[in-house]
Amino acid sequence: MGVLRAEPARLRRWATSSVGFAWRAFDLQLTVYAVLLAAIGLAMAYSNSAAAGGSALEGGSTFSRGVVWAAIAVVVFGLASIFDYKWLKTFAWPLYFVNLGLLGLSLVIGSGVGGSSRWVSVLGFQFQFSELAKILMIVVLANYLASRQARLGSLMTILGACLLVGPAWVLVMLQPDLGTSLVLLAILAGMLFLSGASLRWLTVLGVTVVALIPIAWTHVLRDYQRQRLISFLDPAADPMGSGYQLLQSQIAVGSGGWMGKGLTNGTQNQLDFLPVQATDFVFAILAEELGFIGAMVVLGLFLALLWRIMVGAWRSRDPFGGLVASGMASMIVFQLFVNIGMVIGIMPITGIPLPFVTHGGASLVSLAAGLGILQSVNVRQVRAEW
């Protein structure tokens, strides 16, 4: 009887505990760090809109578009968190082909600067499918590696992963988008490494890739890409040409000092000395207006965010979830280092956005989707199995 009476109570207890556990397992910190980074990105977009003259709140300004994208990102994040990530395993292969399809579509109808084809207009918004491709690639790779837990040490697993990434990588290179193609490689390397793939074969593969660089330099890279890579080594060689961006970027960062010139007071930004302030070079403006302190806050938020992602990866009982987290972490670390490195002159210009902060809808929404999947993983690690 007691058992019978206890039945509803158990159910009730289960229900409350379940939601409670789910809430407890939901990584609030991770979410807060990401939201703060995105908010800093919006603040920079606001500053940039002020630079362009007119009200930042006007429709069509960098800032107002940023707000719309942020709202979309929040919705996507929520949906992805609620959505049971396990279904992704089922859909992994369809997603893979959707991914290739979207990249192929970009090539056909995309537009971009200097004859490239990166952006596709969706409902009046420009969308860069290669951003989404990174997240889809993480999911597909995670599924593949999770399914080969027993054979992680074999060369075939590594080659299989490479084969999976290969077609997407080629499509991205055709756009051409050197930055995204490098991110794909970073994701591949990071996930293989963290999944526990054979270190020996990874090393062999890495050496092979390095050996192939001279061939890629002459046959794969285009003139402007080579030019950008060269000018990074010596920006003063052509200060009004390809080196201009780098010099202006370094002037912006350096002149920020300890405290910065204050939001919307950056002269490099407001007077347009630095091109593409809102996108790839947003960190230069951030460093100029918010100073070394502001830059440290951003780096600190990134470290905290990465810590939470890795904690998620460590805790995940499902190898798939852990691998998704590894992929996200690899992607964010790589983009963080290459983007800021480029801004401060220690990495070549490759057109890689700074996650969350760079103004760009596709990047933000894709990251939100990725983090949403991570939350979905987090939450579902503690749920009682029936």
Added chain:
Amino acid sequence: MSALLDERPMPERRPARFLAFGLVTILAVSTLTARLFYMQVSQGQHFAQVSERQRVVAQAIPSSRGVIYDRNGTPLVTNVPSFSVKIRPSDLPFSQRDQVVARLAGLLGIDTTTINMAIDGNPGSRFDLVRIAQDVPEPSARLIAEEHLDLPGVEVVVEARREYADGPLLSQILGYTGPVDAEELRQLRSQGYLPDDLLGKTGVEAVYEQQLRGVYGEENVERDATGRKIQVLSTVRPAQAGDSLVLTIDTREQKLAQQALEWGMSASRFKQGVMIVMNPQTGEILAMVSQPTYDDNLFSRGISQADYDKLVKDPNQPLINHAISSQYPPGSTFKLITGTGGLADKKITPTTRIRTAGYLSIGPFRYYDWNHRGFGTINIFDGFGNSSDTFFYQVAAMLGIDRLAYWAHQFGLGAPTGVDLPGEAEGIIPSNQWKQDTFGQPIYAGEVYQAGIGQGYDEVTPLQLLNAYCALANGGHLYQPQVVREVVGPDGNVVRAFQPELIRDLPLSPDVLTTMREAARRVVTIHHTFNLVDLPIVVAGKTGTAEFGLPDKNGHLSFHNWFVAFVPKNGDVSKPDSELAVIAFAYNAQTVGNPATEMVKYYLQLHFGIKKDYRLFFLMRPA
């Protein structure tokens, strides 16, 4: 509780790899931090300076150019704000140049060649502004300013433009301002001239450029990456306005002189003429008209190629001030020199009588008098009064070419007068040395005859000739003619007051000039100038008709007409007190009779308000 936990086994974890990943992450972030610290904190000062340097530029503040008044204080030129369109070539990408130039041409209504020539003829560097169009109408200026995103490198600026109140009436004297050219810029850059500067190109605008311009100031300006001025941060040095000029010119006299000259040109159908009015006591030029003229506003507004070509191709050279920049044979007006020289060198006295004839012979050559019957035996008064050529052939022969040249030079002929206008011609006064230097030959006796009556090699400018007669009228003082009376500072203080500039006192006895003034009066009283004597004022002067060029098919030469006159103050020519001297010159007159005399007569009628009209229209019949 445990029932609620995931009871699946933990997957195989690899702490070493997580640790390695974490280390790589920390290494990456540390690298970034170190580099940021180096740039922002260690090198922060340096970069802040670099940023400041490219943000703040020193920029000139143009000064307000001085204005110009006539002697009565009437403004002759004012500064009006107008829109100019300029291009900074460094900000105009080469790939877009054709497109931008075509669009600008459409908006400005000028052709692309003009714009391209302006860009390519840029006197400064690629980073300096080039003026494309001046005085752009406001609607076009606004349109161009609004389209600045589609017109990279194009700027619309407000500049002060010179507006000349009377246009063609005073163009020859005032001149105009225009854009500095490469050669001028090379010389003036050190004086603070800018590559897109305006400066006086001719006339008093050019001669008094330094006074009119003032001193440009300097300010620190914040600019954006495209060079657009955002705001003024500080003024280093304010601009100092230029000085203003008060001319000796009397606009009323100028208009009367122009009216007289234009009447003569239409009555006698000639295309080029000069009229100058001076005060012999001071050298002040009261009026100076050179026809044909042009509108200096065309230049200050930025002249079109078509308008410019028209002016340059006109055979009568409207851009040349014929009063000072063209030289013509003086003809009989030169007899003042021959007569004065003869008297001063004591070759003749006022009572010496010389036999005149229809012609004089030297070997096989005959030198005719204009009157082929001669005038009998006459003295200097009748010789000058009748303008007897054979009389002055003989006086010239007595003097010899070098003494003749000496006296011509004493009267200021054959040398620039030093008037404060640009482009003065020198003239030609032949001498033995000159003939030897120029032709490698000695001078011939016949040439001395010709020189004695202002023919042959002699050439003078109208201003030189008038100035010589001014010296006659004032008793022997050769003054430097002046067109600017005073220079007045921006605060109204007189910076430079008027002062007659004496070139020299003629080395002769006053009696000689009294004789010559009476001889000049004789020209009028014996009706050599027909009814001029009937005017209710006393006028003395000398006519001149000079043949020039090559004979036409009937053996006739073209000729110029001169009349140079002065009005004694109280009607007594023996007194050197004249304050009014006038010269009229008609280039290639198409009628018999002397239109120059008629023009001077007409001017005097207008000047003195004489109601009765003494002009002799019947004389103006075709030659």
